[in-house]
Amino acid sequence: MRRPLSHRLLGLAGKIAVGLVVAFILLPAVVVTMSAFNDKAIMNFPPTGFSTRWFARAFSYSDFSSGFRNGLIVTAFASTIALVVGTGFAFVLDRYEFRGKKAMEAILTSPLVIPHFTIGLGFLILAAQIHAARGFAVVVVTHVVLVLPFVMRSVYVSLRNLDARLELAAASLGARPGRTLFTITLPLLLPGLVSGWLFAAILSFNEFTASLFVTAQATQTLPVAMYNYVREYADPTLAALSVVYIVVTALLLTIANRFLGLGKVLNVEHGR
Amino acid sequence: MKTRPFLALFVSPAALAALALVGALAAILQYAFRAFVPGSMEPGGLTLANFEALLRPLYAGVFLQTVWICLITALVTLVVAYPLAYAIVRSRSVTLKSFLLITALTPMFLGEVVRTYSWIIVLGNSGFINSVLRGLGLIERPIQLMFTTTGVVIALVHVTLPIMTIMLAAALSHIDAAYEKAATSLGAGPVRVFLTVTLPLSMPGIVAGVTTAFAWTFSAFATPQMIGGGRVPMVSTLIYQLGFASFNFPFAAALSVTGLALTFAVLALAKAALSPLERMGAH
Numbered sequence: 187m188r189r190p191l192s193h194r195l196l197g198l199a200g201k202i203a204v205g206l207v208v209a210f211i212l213l214p215a216v217v218v219t220m221s222a223f224n225d226k227a228i229m230n231f232p233p234t235g236f237s238t239r240w241f242a243r244a245f246s247y248s249d250f251s252s253g254f255r256n257g258l259i260v261t262a263f264a265s266t267i268a269l270v271v272g273t274g275f276a277f278v279l280d281r282y283e284f285r286g287k288k289a290m291e292a293i294l295t296s297p298l299v300i301p302h303f304t305i306g307l308g309f310l311i312l313a314a315q316i317h318a319a320r321g322f323a324v325v326v327v328t329h330v331v332l333v334l335p336f337v338m339r340s341v342y343v344s345l346r347n348l349d350a351r352l353e354l355a356a357a358s359l360g361a362r363p364g365r366t367l368f369t370i371t372l373p374l375l376l377p378g379l380v381s382g383w384l385f386a387a388i389l390s391f392n393e394f395t396a397s398l399f400v401t402a403q404a405t406q407t408l409p410v411a412m413y414n415y416v417r418e419y420a421d422p423t424l425a426a427l428s429v430v431y432i433v434v435t436a437l438l439l440t441i442a443n444r445f446l447g448l449g450k451v452l453n454v455e456h457g458r
Numbered sequence: 459m460k461t462r463p464f465l466a467l468f469v470s471p472a473a474l475a476a477l478a479l480v481g482a483l484a485a486i487l488q489y490a491f492r493a494f495v496p497g498s499m500e501p502g503g504l505t506l507a508n509f510e511a512l513l514r515p516l517y518a519g520v521f522l523q524t525v526w527i528c529l530i531t532a533l534v535t536l537v538v539a540y541p542l543a544y545a546i547v548r549s550r551s552v553t554l555k556s557f558l559l560i561t562a563l564t565p566m567f568l569g570e571v572v573r574t575y576s577w578i579i580v581l582g583n584s585g586f587i588n589s590v591l592r593g594l595g596l597i598e599r600p601i602q603l604m605f606t607t608t609g610v611v612i613a614l615v616h617v618t619l620p621i622m623t624i625m626l627a628a629a630l631s632h633i634d635a636a637y638e639k640a641a642t643s644l645g646a647g648p649v650r651v652f653l654t655v656t657l658p659l660s661m662p663g664i665v666a667g668v669t670t671a672f673a674w675t676f677s678a679f680a681t682p683q684m685i686g687g688g689r690v691p692m693v694s695t696l697i698y699q700l701g702f703a704s705f706n707f708p709f710a711a712a713l714s715v716t717g718l719a720l721t722f723a724v725l726a727l728a729k730a731a732l733s734p735l736e737r738m739g740a741h
Contacts, residue, residue, distance in 0.1 A: 196648055203541040204558075210538065211561055211619065214576030217586045221579050271475050274468035282465055290469075293476040299670070299721060300483075301677035303694045304714045308482030311489050311707060314499065331479045363463035392569030395679040395694070399701070409571045416575060416684065425579065428572045436564050443556055 215432050222425035240426035250427065253411030257391050259322060260407055264329035265337075265386035271330065272337030272386075273379060279338070280345040295335045305332060306399030313400070320402040328400050329393060333386040340385060344378025377445075384442055388435065483718075489711035501708050508712035517696070517713070521720070524676065524692045527607065528724075531614040532671035535622045536664065538615060543626035543663075566620035570680035577613040577685060578604065605689040613681045618671040625670060629663020630656075669728045676721055693717045 189197075225237030244250060278284075279291060297305060309328045310320075318324060352374065356366045372379075394409040401410055415424055490509070493502030511517065546558045565573055580586045581603040588600040603609040633656065641651045679694040686695065693713060700710040 193648055200541060200545075204545045207538055207542045208558070208561055211565060211616070213586075214573065214580055214616065215564075217580050218572075218576040271471040274464075275472035278465065278468045278472070284465065284469070290472060290476050293479060294472060297479070299673040299725065300718065301673075301694065301714075301721070303677070303679050303697055304486065304718055305479075305482060307697065307701065307707075307710060307714055308486045309478075310701075311711065312478075312482045312485040315485055327478055331475060331482075334475060367464070388567045392567060392572075394570050395677070398679070398698070409569050412571045412575070413680065413684075416571075416578075424575050428575055431568060431572050432564070435567050436560060439560050439563055439567065440556075443560060 218425045218428045218432070221422045222429045224422060227421045238426075240422045241430075243421075243423045244427040244430070247415075247423065249406070249411040249415065250408065253406050253408035256322075256401075256405055257407040257409075260325050260329055260397075260405075261387050261391040263322075263326045264333060264390045265383055267326070268330045268333045268337045268386045268390075269379065269383045272334050272382065273341045273375075276338045276341035276345055279342060294338065297332050298335050302332065302393070302395035303399065306396030309396070310399045320400070320405065322405055324400050325397065325405050325407070328396050329390045332393060332396060333389050336385045336389060337382040340382030341375065341378050344375050348374050380445075381442060384438065388438060392431075392435075486711045486714050489708050490715045491712075492708045494706045494708045499705065499707070508709045509716070511709060512712060512716055520691045520693060520696050521716070523607075523690075524694075525720070525724070527611060527614070527682075527690075527692065528672045528675040531611055531618060531675045532668045534611065535615045535618045535671045536626075536668055539619055539622040539626055539667065542619075543623045543630055546623070546627045547630040562623045563620055565616060570617065570678065571684075573617060574613060574680045574684045577609075577616065577681075581609045581612065581685065604685060605687045607686075607690050610682050610686045610690045613685050614675050614678055617678060617681055618674050621674060622667040622671050625667040626660065626663045629660045629666070633659045665728065669725050672724060672728070673721055676717065 220233050222240055223236055223238065224233035225235040225239070226233070275290075275294065279287070305328065309324055309331075312318075313320060313324045348371070353366050353370050356370045357363075361369070391407075392409060393407070394413065397407050397410050398413065401407055406414075412424055412427065489501055491504055491506070493505040493507060495502045512521075542558065542562055546555060546562065549555045549558065578585070582588070583600040583602070583604065585603075587603065588597070591597045591601070603612070637655050637659065638651050641655045642648075646654065677694065678692070679698065682690055682692040683695045683698070686692070688695070697710045697713050697717075700706045700713065
């Protein structure tokens with residue numbers, strides 16, 4: 187049965203709309219890539235010649251390499267701590283009732299709506315008040331709080347989809363709670379744990395606004411170093427670095443999607 | 459407590475994290491009521507002066523402008539994200555689905571600096587848009603997009619698009635396709651099916667998406683800072699300027715507290731205003 191012309195036109199209009207939205211999303215990435223390989227120092231279009239020297243400069247600029255190192259330190263600690271804290275709490279959220287549970291959940295998910303500059307300013311002032319040095323600890327604590335909602339959600343969704351009968355079976359066969367947890371529950375949760383950790387790591391590594399408030403020169407993370415670069419120089423070095431960023435992030439997401447199914451984690455398709 | 463193994467063990471780390479966050483928010487609240495001592499990082503005695511200063515037209519104006527930008531951004535993002543979310547949920551090809559999903563998500567994980575920097579190259583006077591338009595002979599002098607509200611909103615839509623798409627897609631994926639089939643078999647055309655079945659049923663996602671986009675726009679800093687270049691002041695850029703250019707942390711704290719109150723008020727308001735619609739799509 188052929189659909190009437192009006193329906194087909196409508197379908198075509200829908201496809202064009204989606205195409206335009208995809209173009210809008212990709213436009214900055216495409217333009218920044220063109221700019222990164224342009225040999226001129228000023229941003230101009232169309233590019234006049236091909237060069238990879240901005241990549242060379244991006245990789246040799248010392249603020250970027252120290253920012254990268256600092257970022258890895260902060261990310262490794264923050265995402266791992268957030269994974270432990272978030273998994274524990276997601277477990278409790280799913281299984282137990284206790285006084286203050288609702289309040290704690292509200293507090294821990296609130297960074298989703300509290301502006302990052304408020305959280306950054308808050309931890310900056312708090313650190314000053316308790317006379318803590320502006321070292322890595324402050325940055326890590328700030329990042330843990332910021333990425334925790336994402337870890338909690340990822341693990342919580344996996345817990346909901348977990349077949350509780352498997353745990354009951356283990357328990358009825360005589361396994362103690364600890365053994366059930368480590369041999370049944372955690373292995374079954376693994377995809378959720380990995381995706382939660384990955385989300386947390388990517389978000390922490392790329393976090394900018396709160397980091398701008400809580401980092402000092404010695405703890406500057408990569409996005410903060412990049413922001414400072416734009417304020418001082420106008421050459422395409424940052425475009426080259428952006429291209430690296432875009433490629434790595436898209437690759438990580440593709441891998442995550444391949445192994446974990448982003449759709450399911452993000453709840454945009456039904457798990458079976 | 460045999461029925462609740464590990465409860466204390468699992469709750470205590472989370473309780474510590476919650477405590478840290480509450481401590482940070484309490485620190486802001488406390489600073490908001492302290493006097494600014496110029497030239498000193500330490501705040502002075504208790505005062506309401508910071509909140510009185512907020513009422514001055516200069517600062518009140520920044521608040522109004524911020525709310526306006528947030529509203530426009532949230533609504534434009536909704537219109538842009540809807541077809542994309544629909545395509546992600548309804549597309550029959552797995553490859554296309556994955557491509558659209560990753561395209562939609564990548565910007566969210568890139569961080570604000572990379573995204574905003576890219577938009578500077580797109581929007582600048584010798585940037586992509588102006589070069590293309592000039593190359594085609596459509597304009598003689600560049601259209602000013604940098605340092606304008608329009609430029610800031612364009613980039614902010616790009617920033618909030620992923621989260622809006624996820625929320626809309628989540629809502630759309632929970633709609634039973636049988637409802638749409640039923641409407642079609644009863645003779646409704648595709649437009650009517652969309653307007654009377656799909657759209658109302660996706661209302662919870664729309665409510666969640668718009669309110670989250672509003673909060674994210676309010677939270678955006680790098681975009682208004684780098685694209686607005688000080689000429690499109692928003693609450694976030696003002697707070698940063700007060701803190702790191704004038705070291706007036708008490709006033710910055712007062713602005714943060716007011717901004718937070720405003721965010722929660724708007725979220726509550728949006729929820730209340732849209733709750734009848736939400737109920738409509740809730741079954």
